[in-house]
Amino acid sequence: MTEWKSIPELGGLIGQQVRLRGWVDGRRSSGRIGFIRLRDSGATVQLVVSRKEVDDASWEVLQHAGQESTIAASGTVAADPRSPGGVEVQVSCLALVHGTEAYPITPKEHGTAFLMDNRHLWLRSSRQRAVLRIRSEVCHAIHDFHRERGYYLVDSPILTPAACEGTSTLFETPYFDHGSAFLSQSGQLYLEPAAAALGKVYCFGPTFRAEKSKTRRHLMEFWMVEPEAAFLDFEGLCVLAEDFLVYLAGRVLENCGEPLAILERDTSKLEAIQGPFPRLRYAEAIELLRRQGSGIEFGEDFGAPEETSITREFDRPVMITHYPASLKAFYMEPDPDDPSLALALDVIAPEGYGEIIGGSQRIHDHDLLLARLKEHDLPLDAFQWYLDIRRYGTFEHSGFGMGVERFVAWMAGVPHLRETIPYPRTMDRIYP
RNA sequence: UCCUCGGUAGCUCAACGGUAGAGCGUUCGGCUGUUAACCGAAAUGUUGGGGGUUCGAAUCCCUCCCGAGGAGCCA
Incomplete structure (x- = not known):
């Protein structure tokens, strides 16, 4: 036979x-x-x-x-x-x-609710297969990119003690005699110590946000890749983020021709993802928005409409830097030229796909970090291990996080994140 | 959490105060090159739940439940 x-x-x-x-x-x-x-x-x-x-x-x-x-x-x-x-x-x-009779998903149109109820079967349809193939390529490319540059994979914990950035957006679960544990919403804090051990590290795994958001750009459970590197300054971080996106888009174009064709993706949009990306300081982005007719004031954060509006001026991702420190996380290094600004970077994808990368140089001075923890009313005893990194051989370092589903949605040209992960977890749905 | 729209056959929808329907899917029959085939026939309903108005409610009102889109927040 x-x-x-x-x-x-x-x-x-x-x-x-x-x-x-x-x-x-x-x-x-x-x-x-x-x-x-x-x-x-x-x-x-x-x-x-x-x-x-x-x-x-x-x-x-x-x-x-x-x-x-x-x-x-x-x-x-x-x-x-x-x-x-x-x-x-x-x-x-x-x-x-x-033999199968009356398979629920027919070749005609279906509503979103029905397809989501049948997500385990919906995966078999050509469009979903195409998106999953692109996701698989992106995930492999993420590992290859870091490996080729000497980054070590360091897995961060999923169960964590209280609070990097406030508990209101964390999923809580009982943890023996220690009260509650929380599902991780970022591996970054755990990566910084690992950068002192291995120099260049990254983590790549699921991340959880209990945020009650109900939009096409949010999931309760999503995958995030976070590189963190010792002695990487802010400029180096911006270059790393740019190289990363160019590399990933190149890999998708190289290896996903068939799925992109099935999805009728306009690949010229992906071919345009080449460095250097336009860079705007936050203040310049505010000016641009006001020229476009927005009433936004300096000091306000961008919403989805603002992000889309900014990227309309360009054919490739836009890097926005030097945000007011008040808009950003406690651990971000101040701009030496203007300490009211943070050495923070957001990369916004074109075509309305929104923020796909957020990163910063981290505060490496012990006393400054301590002061920031106090300003943010964070429990100091919970952060002693994090302060230790600044006590024992502190070092300049930077890192960023990228949401894999947002990146895949952008590559595949699908409007909703729920199609970019095999089993999406959304606010009102945890079946199947 | 807030705003908007919606819930009728397995699915997508029509009927909008007067006998609950179509297309697709399913079952049966026909056709030697189909591309979401085509042609003919059949089966399929607690109109989301509860209450109210009315001679009469899928249709109007109240309430609850569920879903979709958007906002805020973020990746």
Whole structure:
């Protein structure tokens, strides 16, 4: 018996006898001939079943195998211009592994609520497969980028004690005799000590925010990659973020041609992601917005409309730096030229995909950090370990975080984050 | 948390005070090259729950539940 083949191999097997197994993606019959679009390993191929070439049992399978039935087929690979994809399999024998009736997701339109209820099945549709393939490539590219530059992967904890930046947005869970633990909303604080151990480090894992936000740009559980490097100054950080995005977009263009085509993504938008990115200081961004007619005042933070408005002026991501310190986190290094500003960086993606990177140089002076903790009313005893980094061989260092789903949404051109993660966790939904 | 819109067949929707319907899907039949095929037939309903108005409610009112879009916050 010939061994099982997978659909992507078929192009090199023209004229050969093969066995395939997978799911019925679509099916049509026309009297004495029928067609099944078979799916395996993310790819599909057309099976051609001719009445005179197969036995009665095989013909019955063609007639009755509903959408998403599991089938096995033997046949000959043939090149045929009439077939979608140019390659098809002339079937000699068809077997039903498991028959499916009334598969819920039909080839017609469905509402969001229905698709989300059936997310475990929705994953099988071509659009969702395409997005997941892009996500997979992005995740691999994230690791490759850091590895190629000598960064070590350091996993940060998911269960954490109280509060980096206030507990109101944290998921809480009981933790034996210690009261509550919280699901991590950033690995950064744990990465800074690791940067003293290994120099250049990054973490990449799930992150949790109990923020009651209900928009296309938010998930309760999302994946974040956070590099952190010792002796990296603010300028170095900006270059790193730029190189990172250019590298990732390049990898998607290089390896995701087919999924991008399925999604009808305008790849010229991705080809434009080349350095250097335009850089605006916060104050310049405010001026730009006011020129555009916004009533925003210096000192106010940008909302989604402002972000989109700023990026309309450019064809690539925009880096915004030097925010007022009051808008940013307690650990951000002040600008030496104007201590009311923070050495903070946000990168905003074009086409309305919003902020995808946020980062900063970190405060490395012990007394300054202590003062900031007090200003923010943070519990000092909980941060002693964090202050230790400034007590024992302190060092200039910087890092950023990137939300993977926002990046994938941007690459794939999908408007809602829920399609960029296999099982999205949103405010009102935790099933399936 | 706030604002807006919505909930009718498995799905997407129509009917908007007077007998609850269509397309798709499903089942059956037809067709030798289909691309979300096409043609014919059949089955499928506690109109989200509760209360009210009315001779009569899917339709109007109250209330609760659920969903979608947006805002704030953020990645």
